[in-house]
Amino acid sequence: MISQLLSILVLGAMISAVYALIAIGFTMIFGVGGVLNLAHGALIMIGAFAYLGLTSSAGALSLPPVVGFVLAVAITAGASYVLYAGLVTYIEDNIVITFLATVVVALLLTELIIIQFGAEPSQLIPVVPGSIYLEAVGTRIRYVELVAFIVSWIAIGLLWYYVTKTDEGRSILATSMSTRGAELTGVDLGTVKSRTWLIAGAFAGIAGVFIGTLQSTTPEMWLNPLALAFIIVVIGGIGSIKGSVVAAYLIGYLETASIEILGPSFQGVLSLIVLAAVLLVLPHGLYGRELVHE
Amino acid sequence: MSSATDRLSTVTGRLDQSLQPLADGFNRLVGDYVGELNGLQFALVFGSLAAVLTAPFWGTFGLVRAMTVAAIWAIFAMSWDIQSGYTGYISFGHSVLSGAAAYTTAMLVHNVDPELSMAITIPVSILAALVVGLLIALPSLRLSGPYFSLITFVAVLIFYRLIPSFSAYTGGETGIQSVEVFTYDPIARYYYMIVPMLVIAVVLTVIARSNIGLILVSIRENEAAVNAAGIDATKFKIFSFALSSIPMGIGGVLLVHFTGGVDPTTFIVVDRSIEMIAMAVLGGMSSILGPLGGAFFLIVLRDYILTDLAGLSSPARWTIFWGLVLAVLVFVREGLFRKLWHTLERYGGGQP
Amino acid sequence: MSLLEIDGVTKRFGGLVAVNDVSFEIDRGEIVGLIGPNGSGKSTVFNCIMSIYDVTDGSITFDGTDITDHRTHEVVNSGLSRVSQESNPIESMPVAGNIQLFTLPNSVTSLRGGASDEEIYEYAARVDIEDKLREMPDELPHADVRRLEIAKALATEPDLLLLDEPFAGMNQAEITELAATFERFREEGITIVIVDHNMGGLMNLVDRAIVINNGDKLMEGTPTQVTEDPRVQKAYLGTAEET
Numbered sequence: 001m002i003s004q005l006l007s008i009l010v011l012g013a014m015i016s017a018v019y020a021l022i023a024i025g026f027t028m029i030f031g032v033g034g035v036l037n038l039a040h041g042a043l044i045m046i047g048a049f050a051y052l053g054l055t056s057s058a059g060a061l062s063l064p065p066v067v068g069f070v071l072a073v074a075i076t077a078g079a080s081y082v083l084y085a086g087l088v089t090y091i092e093d094n095i096v097i098t099f100l101a102t103v104v105v106a107l108l109l110t111e112l113i114i115i116q117f118g119a120e121p122s123q124l125i126p127v128v129p130g131s132i133y134l135e136a137v138g139t140r141i142r143y144v145e146l147v148a149f150i151v152s153w154i155a156i157g158l159l160w161y162y163v164t165k166t167d168e169g170r171s172i173l174a175t176s177m178s179t180r181g182a183e184l185t186g187v188d189l190g191t192v193k194s195r196t197w198l199i200a201g202a203f204a205g206i207a208g209v210f211i212g213t214l215q216s217t218t219p220e221m222w223l224n225p226l227a228l229a230f231i232i233v234v235i236g237g238i239g240s241i242k243g244s245v246v247a248a249y250l251i252g253y254l255e256t257a258s259i260e261i262l263g264p265s266f267q268g269v270l271s272l273i274v275l276a277a278v279l280l281v282l283p284h285g286l287y288g289r290e291l292v293h294e
Numbered sequence: 295m296s297s298a299t300d301r302l303s304t305v306t307g308r309l310d311q312s313l314q315p316l317a318d319g320f321n322r323l324v325g326d327y328v329g330e331l332n333g334l335q336f337a338l339v340f341g342s343l344a345a346v347l348t349a350p351f352w353g354t355f356g357l358v359r360a361m362t363v364a365a366i367w368a369i370f371a372m373s374w375d376i377q378s379g380y381t382g383y384i385s386f387g388h389s390v391l392s393g394a395a396a397y398t399t400a401m402l403v404h405n406v407d408p409e410l411s412m413a414i415t416i417p418v419s420i421l422a423a424l425v426v427g428l429l430i431a432l433p434s435l436r437l438s439g440p441y442f443s444l445i446t447f448v449a450v451l452i453f454y455r456l457i458p459s460f461s462a463y464t465g466g467e468t469g470i471q472s473v474e475v476f477t478y479d480p481i482a483r484y485y486y487m488i489v490p491m492l493v494i495a496v497v498l499t500v501i502a503r504s505n506i507g508l509i510l511v512s513i514r515e516n517e518a519a520v521n522a523a524g525i526d527a528t529k530f531k532i533f534s535f536a537l538s539s540i541p542m543g544i545g546g547v548l549l550v551h552f553t554g555g556v557d558p559t560t561f562i563v564v565d566r567s568i569e570m571i572a573m574a575v576l577g578g579m580s581s582i583l584g585p586l587g588g589a590f591f592l593i594v595l596r597d598y599i600l601t602d603l604a605g606l607s608s609p610a611r612w613t614i615f616w617g618l619v620l621a622v623l624v625f626v627r628e629g630l631f632r633k634l635w636h637t638l639e640r641y642g643g644g645q646p
Numbered sequence: 647m648s649l650l651e652i653d654g655v656t657k658r659f660g661g662l663v664a665v666n667d668v669s670f671e672i673d674r675g676e677i678v679g680l681i682g683p684n685g686s687g688k689s690t691v692f693n694c695i696m697s698i699y700d701v702t703d704g705s706i707t708f709d710g711t712d713i714t715d716h717r718t719h720e721v722v723n724s725g726l727s728r729v730s731q732e733s734n735p736i737e738s739m740p741v742a743g744n745i746q747l748f749t750l751p752n753s754v755t756s757l758r759g760g761a762s763d764e765e766i767y768e769y770a771a772r773v774d775i776e777d778k779l780r781e782m783p784d785e786l787p788h789a790d791v792r793r794l795e796i797a798k799a800l801a802t803e804p805d806l807l808l809l810d811e812p813f814a815g816m817n818q819a820e821i822t823e824l825a826a827t828f829e830r831f832r833e834e835g836i837t838i839v840i841v842d843h844n845m846g847g848l849m850n851l852v853d854r855a856i857v858i859n860n861g862d863k864l865m866e867g868t869p870t871q872v873t874e875d876p877r878v879q880k881a882y883l884g885t886a887e888e889t
Binding site: 090091103104114223234272275 | 382384386433436437439440441443444445447448449451452455456564565568571572575607609610612613616617619620623624627
Binding site for chain 2: 735756
């Protein structure tokens, strides 16, 4: 029992950090532009498959995993920017069209990936191979889980520094609080949005490589992260980075615990119950503001 | 108007004039209930109707099969439209409604009695869709806009995941494949699907053009104004879900008796909901007949033109499918069929 | 018996008391001004009457019926209608459609009820926009959009009309004309309560005025009593810079 608890504690901490990355990207994009990017899961999928294409021993490149990881993150950030500049910017005035178009992008990408990589699940080479048995906890963790945890927290830390300590970053935070107010103080909205999509894309790329390694890399893998991002963001409060981190840990632990105790089939159901409860009791989430964008 | 348009409309205008007497007859008879047409619009509506009704006599097997499937999806797209398109509470969860009906039929046959009569399974299945529809309506009382949409999105994922958890009853991933089909005769089967679709199209069009449609659109445009008008917006929102779930249930029943079974991928997965939305959006949201046209257009394209004629692989077909939907979303927001409709209005030389 | 009775109504938003224990009565056939500086709680009183907000405490009685807990559409159907400060017509419908919506019965089985074209014309004619029935709201000048809001309220056949800043953004000629229109409404049997932060223009129109300041009822009386009351003068002077 104790060992089970400890293992939930350790494993939950690892995966929750990755969930936080996913949710932060999703919520930042909503924060600065009021756009619900349903292609956020697709970006995660791009990260995983870019890494697969770059590092797979069957592929033409077979790059070292660390190089492949960095490139995959860069590619995902680029894809995110292209999604914004090439599509969303033309339709973001209509919220319904925007979320329909972004979900269609996800489905389109699914088909393109099936054409390129096939429909079967693919195996990613871990960024760092091997695993370690934690004697005290009584569970085995893979090094790549540890790396996922550390890299995610470094990314979150850097973002935190960026949006609170630098002028560029502060303009993102200001815009997410009040678009009009930020524009009045001379913030260039287009630049802020571009930067936000780049950051969200990079975060999705990091998450994509780790989710792809730890869970599965398939052309359908965009769905779960998207649902998670949404659940976490609603619980944490839409637009709040702090809320996303807290809620990511809540949901990450909940999922880890339910898999350990109840088995994998009830994984999403518990999260939904928590989501429903939060919506009823705290409609604006833990750290949220109202869902009114100007 | 450009000169080319002018020249074209002198021709089309004359065509319009010659059809006008027919259209006027139609307008006098039922114009109050379904809206008035000009000559060209009359030609489009009744030309398409004639084509649809006679398809087995001129179409190939592949085309008729595609149109059979299209009829079912047209029901889904129209049902989605009367709720989501009209009220603006965009549901990503409608595949759960048709899925509930289909699963009810299959589970009754599979778990209760394989000999159970359709006179029992069909009404019970439609009722199941109604119950699920009202459940999905609940969050709309508290949430609006993207919040509501995403809740319905998550609801689909949950239903999808729950099916394997109760695989003893639901058949898990592979589903239940022991449902009786209506008929193996492709021509009779076609009419089994087309007739209910036409009835639903007429009923929903009449409702959409009545006070109810006006109120539902007003909920989308300005919910507070509806309450200020002395109308209970909540009641109408819930009613729109009921109005939507019943034909969704009918469509679900038709689909299960068409395929002869259920499985989560064919019925529940969120892609199916988005397909319905795609058809409605491609045709033109909040017009009922636009989604109908969108369903026929997309399914005939995907299942007949790209499959039978072009011989493309499944992912290639879907790539074109979603690519087209995306293009319409970006470039023709109002939808292809609504655009066509307004074009006919222009070329007809003014509304009667 | 008075038509509308506000009894000890209080509305709190968290710690903020927007309306504090306000009571007043409106008699049938009156035109009453509800005045006070900006942010004094006048519109909140209207919102409480219309059940846009739930009251924290107190009760609202209309025509002998307690409507405190009624929902907005029930309040409207009992004979109260409000013209908001903000115009919010449905942009995708012409003027006639916007008016028609307000005549529709609250019934999911009524496919074809509601006012006839002649009746809609009449509602529009009462505020002089009968020649604009086919125009879209965004084509109308500001004063006509405001008139459309009043026509919509009339279309619910109210006994009591709540007007929230009806003169805002209008020029003097339009104000005079609109005031005459309100006089006509009274002759047709409609009781009227007008919210305005601007005391001057209103005083010729109203029989009585109720003054609200910082959520409290300051006083009520005839226009002369109100304008001469030192408390009222002080309340307005205190916020003069802001208004």
